[in-house]
Amino acid sequence: EVQLLDSGGDLVQPGGSLRLTCAASGFTFRNYAMSWVRQGPGKGLEWVSVISGRDFVTHYADSVKGRFTISRDDSQNTLFLQMDSLRAEDTAVYYCVKEVSAVKSGTGDNWGQGTLVTVSS
């Protein structure tokens, strides 16, 4: 059974940093692209960043480009999202999402439980 355990969310001041972690199990992690998707209060789903399997190609939404960094440690079956220069508009629940192949993202077949990031002074 696929399991994705998100963690690292917290209350942080504007301009601060956080590192989100997703511990994956139940599948061969290195063979799949992974994504971070966020959902602001009362809002839809925003694909924030993706990282492919095998060659680690990354993509970022314009809203986070230059501030967020996605990475993965295939030896530990773990996905990360380093979030710097946080803004109030980054407040959201962040979900770790498994994709259906190493290269094609935007498929989202399994989701973590989410971790809440609140940016406020």
Next chain:
Amino acid sequence: DVVMTQSPLSLSVTLGQPASISCKSSQSLVYRDGNIYLNWFHQRPGQSPRRLIYMIFNRDSGVPDRFSGSGSGTDFTLKISRVEAEDVGVYYCMQGTHWPFTSGPGTKVDIK
């Protein structure tokens, strides 16, 4: 960015009755491999989204056959043949063809 619109935004349905949600994209969703990455997700209150339908009409494992997806071009539809109590929540269509991937605003379904 591709804009995804949904209608209605809210739907109140009698148990056992059908429901239908429309989703439109601002441009074609055909990917370079020829597939259309149009997904439907269901989110119950306080839970993570769960994918129901992928590539327009394919049901995920464990999804009841009362759920069906259809469409082509830029117009897509999710239908529930007979609404059950567990179907309440918000339904999102989402395109996974063009980066950044985008979703509709959601359609909230409740029981009348």
